[in-house]
Amino acid sequence: MFESIAPWHWLTLGLLLLGLELLGAGGFLLGIATSAAVIALCSWLFDGFAWQGQLTLFAVLSVLYSWIWFQFLRKRNSPDEDVSLINNRAAQLIGTVIEVTDDIPIGTGKVAIGDTLWTVRTATNVTSGDRVRVIASEGMELQIEPAP
Numbered sequence: 086m087f088e089s090i091a092p093w094h095w096l097t098l099g100l101l102l103l104g105l106e107l108l109g110a111g112g113f114l115l116g117i118a119t120s121a122a123v124i125a126l127c128s129w130l131f132d133g134f135a136w137q138g139q140l141t142l143f144a145v146l147s148v149l150y151s152w153i154w155f156q157f158l159r160k161r162n163s164p165d166e167d168v169s170l171i172n173n174r175a176a177q178l179i180g181t182v183i184e185v186t187d188d189i190p191i192g193t194g195k196v197a198i199g200d201t202l203w204t205v206r207t208a209t210n211v212t213s214g215d216r217v218r219v220i221a222s223e224g225m226e227l228q229i230e231p232a233p
Contacts, residue, residue, distance in 0.1 A: 088133075088135065089128060089132075089133070089134050089135055089139065090128065090136050090139050090140075091128070092125045092126070092128045092129040093125070094125075095121045095122070095124045095128060095139075096121070096122065096125040098118075098121040099119070099120075099121030099122040099125060100118075102114045102117055102118035102121060106118060112154055112155075112158060113151075115150070115151075115154055116146075116147055116148075116150030116151030116152075117147045117151065119146075119150045120143050120146035120147040121143065124139055124142060124143045124146070127139075127142065173222075175203075175222035175225050175226075175227060176222050178198060178203075178227060179219050179220065179221060180218065180219065181198065181218070181219045182216055182217070182232045183196060183198055183216070183217060183218075183219070184214065184215070184216050184217075185211050185212070185213060185215050185216075186213055187213055188210075188211065188212050188213050189205065189207055189211040190210055191207065191208060191210055192206065193205065193206050193226070194207070194211070196217075196227070203225075203226075203227050204226045204227070205217075205219075205226070205227045205228070205229045206223075206227070206228050207228070207229050208230070209230070209231060211229070215231060216231070217229040217230060217232055218232040
């Protein structure tokens with residue numbers, strides 16, 4: 086049989102896996118390709134590195150590097166508040182301060198924000214020219230209060 090696998094075999098495997106990763110594997114092959122490159126380096130540095138040791142180390146490193154990669158991705162892709170509001174235009178307006186152009190009695194009224202006319206609910210009388218802040222949203226209705 087053979088005593089060890091040549092470094093160029095591992096390097097070829099690593100480059101092949103990177104090429105497959107480029108086709109859209111989504112990161113699944115990066116840990117395995119990195120492991121192949123590390124084994125190529127180890128088998129080049131340690132000439133008598135037996136094939137059993139190479140395969141064992143390749144398997145361990147593949148699992149380890151894949152786990153590290155997915156831990157990194159999970160931290161980077163954790164949903165934050167901005168992402169959860171991406172399709173909720175009313176919720177994105179919370180905190181916005183606007184100037185009212187028409188009087189709004191206690192209850193509901195309309196207010197223009199940008200190029201959109203929004204239904205608003207208020208607990209106080211709001212007169213034209215007052216500045217108000219959007220404090221909440223319920224469906225497509227905004228709740229406002231006088232801005233300080």
